[in-house]
Amino acid sequence: MIDKRPFSLAVLALSGAAVLAVPAIAQNLDAIEKRQQLMKDNGKATKAGGAILKGEAEFSPAKAEEIFGQMHEIAMEFGDYFPEDSKTGGKTEAAPAIWEKPEEFKAALVKYQEDTQAAIDAAPQDLDAFKQQFGKVAQNCKGCHEEFRVDK
Template identity: 40%
Template sequence: MRKLIFAISALALATSASFADPQEEREALMKANGRAMGALSAYVKGEKPFDAADVLAQLNKISEDAQKMDAAMLWPAGSATGNSESSPKIWEDPAGFQAAIDKFKTDAAAAAAAPPADVDALKASMGAVGSNCGTCHEAFRIKKG
């Protein structure tokens, strides 16, 4: 009986995962990354005193979310609908897009693994991580409004 309940639960979970909206998932990841980068920017701009624990938490959030990014799962063909900002270049150059994601993953993980001890070091970390955002957005994003 337990095996049957487990099997039904696993099937229900797998089915619900297959109905997940990749556009919503990727937008949620992007918004979370934007919030984390915004929090880090406040330290760089001097709007908040440097807080090493919060900086590490934000860098960990960015790194964790970066690791969730998978072009095939979050940008499947046909998923640019409605208000999507995804450029057709994503599907025209899937290898280039995946390479951009992979670089972001690597740089975000490196930043979290070596947390900055002060604002100057944070600037360097943000430069490395943030350049990935800018590069990818320039090549693979449609600017709305």
């Protein structure tokens, strides 16, 4: 007669390990989903600014303040969502460079934070002033996407 207990214990141990791994995966996906939502929100603000530049939407100082305010709030929160366990999964577009060059990523994020704050502080009162500030802020987006985003 064959003793099945060692096999049963191995199955039980593997099942337990799989159950314990689920929270780590969920945490990973939570961070990825949060940063993806922040980027979607940032994209909406950027699109609103682009519409003003294209003449598809009317400029107003209040709208400029709203756009730059949204972008700044996102900039201040975004860096919190790149834990080590969020490198893959959830259709992430985060490039490995984020974790390979953490100081450069942090510097890019700080520059975006500073430029969005400068745009708020500039409080553009006309379209030309808005264009100047929006151009500086949008340049950050482009640069970060080139180095720290994988296009899928």
